[in-house]
Amino acid sequence: SSSNTNSPQENKMSESGELLTELKDRVSRSIDGASAELHELSRDIWSCPELAYQESRAHDRLVAFFTHEQGWTVDARFKLETAFRAVWRTGGVGECVNVGFLCEYDALPGIGHACGHNLIAEVGAAAGLGLKAALEGAQGRLPVQVQITVLGTPAEEDVGGKVDLLKEGAFQGMDVVFMAHPSKEDATYLPCVAEHDVTIKYHGKASHASSYPWKGVNALDAAVLCYTNMSVLRQQMRPDWRVHGVIKHGGLKPNIIPDYTELEYYLRTPTRAELPVLKEKAERCFRSAAVATGCEVEIQYARNAFDNILRIPELEQLFERNGKSLGMDFTTDEDVLTNESGSTDFGNVTFVVPGIHSYFYIGSNALNHTPEYTVAAGDDKAQFFTLRTAKALAMTALDLLLQPKAMQRVKQEFIEAKLKDEKTSSRI
Numbered sequence: 001s002s003s004n005t006n007s008p009q010e011n012k013m014s015e016s017g018e019l020l021t022e023l024k025d026r027v028s029r030s031i032d033g034a035s036a037e038l039h040e041l042s043r044d045i046w047s048c049p050e051l052a053y054q055e056s057r058a059h060d061r062l063v064a065f066f067t068h069e070q071g072w073t074v075d076a077r078f079k080l081e082t083a084f085r086a087v088w089r090t091g092g093v094g095e096c097v098n099v100g101f102l103c104e105y106d107a108l109p110g111i112g113h114a115c116g117h118n119l120i121a122e123v124g125a126a127a128g129l130g131l132k133a134a135l136e137g138a139q140g141r142l143p144v145q146v147q148i149t150v151l152g153t154p155a156e157e158d159v160g161g162k163v164d165l166l167k168e169g170a171f172q173g174m175d176v177v178f179m180a181h182p183s184k185e186d187a188t189y190l191p192c193v194a195e196h197d198v199t200i201k202y203h204g205k206a207s208h209a210s211s212y213p214w215k216g217v218n219a220l221d222a223a224v225l226c227y228t229n230m231s232v233l234r235q236q237m238r239p240d241w242r243v244h245g246v247i248k249h250g251g252l253k254p255n256i257i258p259d260y261t262e263l264e265y266y267l268r269t270p271t272r273a274e275l276p277v278l279k280e281k282a283e284r285c286f287r288s289a290a291v292a293t294g295c296e297v298e299i300q301y302a303r304n305a306f307d308n309i310l311r312i313p314e315l316e317q318l319f320e321r322n323g324k325s326l327g328m329d330f331t332t333d334e335d336v337l338t339n340e341s342g343s344t345d346f347g348n349v350t351f352v353v354p355g356i357h358s359y360f361y362i363g364s365n366a367l368n369h370t371p372e373y374t375v376a377a378g379d380d381k382a383q384f385f386t387l388r389t390a391k392a393l394a395m396t397a398l399d400l401l402l403q404p405k406a407m408q409r410v411k412q413e414f415i416e417a418k419l420k421d422e423k424t425s426s427r428i
């Protein structure tokens with residue numbers, strides 16, 4: 001028999017490395033074992049698309065899913081009507097690390113699950129299940145106690161459910177938070193920008209458009225000027241700012257001078273600190289259209305602004321390592337890695353809890369927010385990629401739970417990221 005010449009510290013490290021490998025393997029096997037139920041879950045959500053804060057069926061379906069699984073404590077309608085929470089804890093006493101996985105499940109008007117939030121729900125549920133199964137097999141061998149919190153976060157496409165949940169204290173006590181978003185590539189991070197949505201209403205005066213047009217005040221002219229002003233502004237904007245709008249009400253009939261029109265604009269800048277600069281410029285465009293036409297204008301900002309994402313390199317590196325071990329093919333395309341990918345209310349969460357918002361390929365080259373992407377998000381082909389991402393997230397959580405130094409680095413990087421954000425914000 002060969003004698004062990006390692007130091008006690010080396011032996012401890014190798015034991016913990018072996019435990020980590022064993023538990024990661026258990027993550028994969030348990031997620032694969034639940035693949036049929038997980039597929040059914042996301043398929044059901046996909047089949048019945050519901051808009052922001054109307055996701056009652058998706059909520060009930062997810063609550064039923066976790067209630068049916070053993071060992072979870074489930075809070076339906078957690079703090080908000082269509083939010084939920086499912087919690088599981090290791091049995092012992094002592095320091096407890098609280099790991100969060102987020103599910104989204106709202107859809108887009110007209111084109112259903114064109115952003116694949118049904119798959120985000122599946123990733124969050126699968127990662128929670130996988131991590132729980134792994135930890136159940138390691139009771140007594142873990143350096144810390146663990147709480148897994150799967151949080152159902154409604155209304156990402158509108159309003160910003162995570163911001164409302166933050167206000168309600170739903171993230172309190174969470175140490176780290178994970179989610180993944182469907183895309184057309186695997187990426188640990190894509191630039192997610194700050195955003196504030198605004199509705200502009202013009203009030204004019206109706207009149208017969210042929211008999212006495214001079215008696216009317218044309219609210220459609222104001223809307224058109226507003227749209228044109230914003231398009232003119234675009235030329236003078238920083239290249240990484242984005243403004244895009246639609247006319248939601250444009251009048252009723254050509255022979256009635258429109259007395260009311262309404263536009264909605266999304267205003268975006270790379271960081272939350274820059275948003276007020278853009279908002280001031282946009283407001284001048286909105287108001288000047290009213291002055292020119294003699295209309296009254298109302299400018300109504302959405303309840304919640306979305307923040308940019310604070311990045312935690314340690315989380316991204318661990319996730320990439322786990323993803324690669326499972327065959328994920330992370331994009332190296334600089335265009336993709338530097339281009340803005342939209343906004344998310346997860347950004348606000350990252351200013352409170354360190355987190356990662358990774359992206360995953362779903363087996364299609366379709367672009368998000370198109371009917372083709374809706375089809376892809378419901379296709380069986382997406383399942384392999386969705387579950388693989390869930391495995392990589394749960395494995396990353398294991399890295400943190402079994403390697404306290406990795407968790408310390410996450411906490412340190414979180415502090416540094418916030419300080420850096422404060423410093424750059426004060427320069428704007």
Ligand SMILES: NCCCC(=O)N[C@@H](CCCN)C(=O)O
Pocket residue numbers: 115156157158159181192195197266341342343344
């Ligand atoms: N990078 C994640 C993109 C998810 C997404 O498309 N979010 C919407 C949110 C809109 C909220 N008003 C977006 O348009 O960016």
